Each structure stands twice: as structure tokens, then as C-alpha cells.
Amino acid sequence: MIEWRNLYRGMIMGASDIVPGVSGGTIAVVLGIYERFIEAINGVFTKEWKRHFAFLIPLGVGVVFAMWLLAGAINWAFEYYPNQVQFLFLGLIAGVIPLLVRKSEYKQTFGGTHYILFILATLFVASMAFFSEGSDTSAMTSFDAKTYILLFFSGWLASSAMILPGISGSFLLLLVGMYPTFTYAIEELVIDALIPLGLGIALGLIIMSKILTYLFHRFYYQTYALIIGLVIGSLVVIFPGFESESMRNVLSAIAFILGLLVAYGLGKIEHKE
Template structure:
């Protein structure tokens, strides 16, 4: 049976993927579907492909609808109220950490190696914030070399998208492809969408297999890494305060709104 609830889940993931520093994988963890997402992508080519597609198709539709229909809105908000958008997502990230700690049963399962993995992951993600100011021109003409570049960019972005705490948009910003990514989506440039889409598909298939292996073989170590990635992303997303008292007040309100939203989403998604 098709899981129509995944439409809104995918919409939230799609919106988050438009914001540099915010990970769609993190939102999947907030929603309680991260492991099912990994299993679903890996299960496409198995005998149970119908069940996995019933989960993935509405999720993908939700992501695509958000990317194409809301890219201009989200980017307008990000251009005009960047701090407030970042504080909202920061609240979501803060709100998810207790859920992750509970799921990992860290008090019982974590040892020195787990905390080392946590710290390493947090530092690595935090360091990506040093490169987030990169700006590049938008690519509007295409040839063989740009098609390859778009394919590789899609591969890189999608590999990051399903890692909690690692922002695909942030990596595109670092390599100078984020403006082109937004332009292609908002203007629906078909000839550029094809290589970009193929790169995204290949990236998802390969990275999901890697993550599934580690979840199956090293569950608690992987969760220590995931928690570290999410924790480190707080330092990337945190934008700092502004001079305007009203904007800062709105930012504080939104971070608490994000924390409460994470709590409500967690409660909703885990009630069945």
C-alpha cells in the first residue's frame, strides 16, 4: 500500500535540501524514517521492490514538488531572512538530538570508540562551515564538459543528502555549483536536469548501500557517527545574531518553534 504520508515527509526533506547547511538526511531522522529510507533505496532491485517503491515513490514526489514548486519561495526567504530560516532549522536539529540519544541507548552501548567517532564526525562537519561563503557564477550554457560536471555534482549532492548532518546544498556551495543547481530547478532546464538527475540517482544507490552495510554490521558505531554529524551541523547552521532587536527576537522564537516542531514530529511519527 502506498504511504501517502510520505508526501509531506518528502516535502520537508526537499525544503531542507534547498538550504545550505541543512541536510535532508537529518530531516529523515527527525521524521523517524531514516533506516526505512536506506532500506527502501537498497530494496528497489529485490523481490520486495513493490513494497519499497510504495514507500519511496510518494517520498520522491514530495521532494520533487518541494524542489520545483517552492525553490523560489525558499530562496526568497533565504535571501531576505537568512538568519531566521537558519534558526528554524537549528531548532529542528537541536530537537532531534534527544531522540537520537534515546534510540542509540548511548548510556548502555557507548564506549570510548563511540565517543571518539562522535567527536570526529562533529569536527569534520563543523569544519565545512569554514567554506560556506564560496560563490560562483551560474552555468547557463551546456556542453559535454558541463554535462559531466552536472552529473558529478548530482552524485556528490545526493551522497551527502542522505547522510544526517551533511548538507548536499552546502557541498554544492563549496564546489561552486549551488547557484547553478538553484537556477536549473527554478527554471526547469531539462537538458541540465537529465545529467544532474542521473548523478543524483547513482549517488543515492551507492551511498545507501554503504550506509546499510555499516548499519547492519556496526549499528551503534554508525549511530555514534550520525549523532556526531547532526551535532556538528549545529555549528554550520548557526548564523549568529543581527543588530536588529526585532529580527533577533524572531530568530529566538523560531529556534524554539523548531525544537517544538521536532518534538511534535517525533511524537507523531513514533505513535504507531
């Protein structure tokens, strides 16, 4: 049976994936579907493919629809209210950390190795803040064999990061100068660009899901230590600092509180089922 509630989950993930610095994988954690998401991607070529597709199809439709519908609005908000958008996602991400800590059962399960993984993951993602300026290239509007290959590998890179909590696929696209082309292709439905980009994204998701499935099966609590570190490190990357206008800082505080409340509400809805 198709899980239609994944439509709204996918829309939230799709909206977050457009914003550089925000990870769709983190939002999957907020929604309580991260492990199921990894399992479903990894299971599309198994005998239970129908069950996994029933989970993934509405999720994928929601992601694509939100990215197309909201690309312009998110880009506009990110251009004129960047701090407020980032504080909103800061609240969403901060709000899920207590849930992750509880799921990890760190008091009973964590030892020295877990804390080392946690610290390394936090430092790794936090270090990306030093590269936050990224590349400021304009969008590609004409395509040839070279740009098709570039789009394919950009999609692969973005999706491999996107599936990891704390690491933003959009942010990596920004670093390699492909983010303007990515948003242009989605907003304008440029099929020439979307096909190689989509193939790269699909391949990246499949390969990374297999790696993560192996880690969850063999090193469950170590993987949770890693994920918690990735999520906490992302707070450093997303934090935009404060502005000179006090009213805009008030709006940022409101956005942060709203993000916390949404994360709490989603947690109550998703995790009681």
C-alpha cells in the same frame, strides 16, 4: 500499498535540501524514517522492489515538488531573512538530538570507540563552517558535454552527502560553485540540466545507501554514534550568529522555538506509530 503520508515527509525533506547547511538526511531522522529510507533505496533492485517503491515514490514526488514549488520562496527567504531561516532549521535539528540519544541507548552500549567516532564526526562537520563562504558563481544557462559531466558528478556529490545526517548536499554544491545552477535548473525546469543532475543523484543515493546498510547491519551502535556526531556538528555549520538589530534577533529566537516545537510534534506523530 503506496505510503501516501510520505508525500508530506518528502516535501519537508525537499524544502530543507534547498537550504545550504541543512541536510535532508537529518530531516529524515527528525521524521523517524531514516533507517527505512536507507533500506528502501538499497532494496530497489531486490525481490521486494514493489514494497520499497511504494515507500520511495511518494517520498520522491514530495521532494521534487517541494524543491520546484519552494525553490523561489526559500531562496527569497534565505536572501532577506537568512538568520531566521537558519534558526528555524537549527531548532528542527536540535529538537531531534534527544530522540537520537535515546535510540542509541548510549548508557548501555557506548564505549571508547563510540565516543571517538562521535567526536571525530562532530569535528568533521563543524569544520565545514570555515568554508561557509563558498563560491559565488552565477548559474550556468548554456550546456555542453563538459557541463553535462560536471552536472552529473555534482549530483553524485550532493546526493552522497544528502543521505548522511548533518552533511548538506546543497552546502557542498555551494562550495564547488554549482548551487546557483542547481536552483536555477529546478526553478526553471531546465531539462538539459536536470537529466544529468538527476542521474548523478540517483547513482549517489544507491551507492551511499549500500554503504550505510552495511554499517547499520554490522556496526549499528557505532553508526548511531557517528550520526549523532554528524547532526551535532551541523549545528555549528548552520548557526549564523546574531544580528545588530534586536528585533531580527527576536524573530530568530521565535523561529528557533518554532523549529523545536515542530521537531517535537513530528516526533510525537511519527514515533508513536
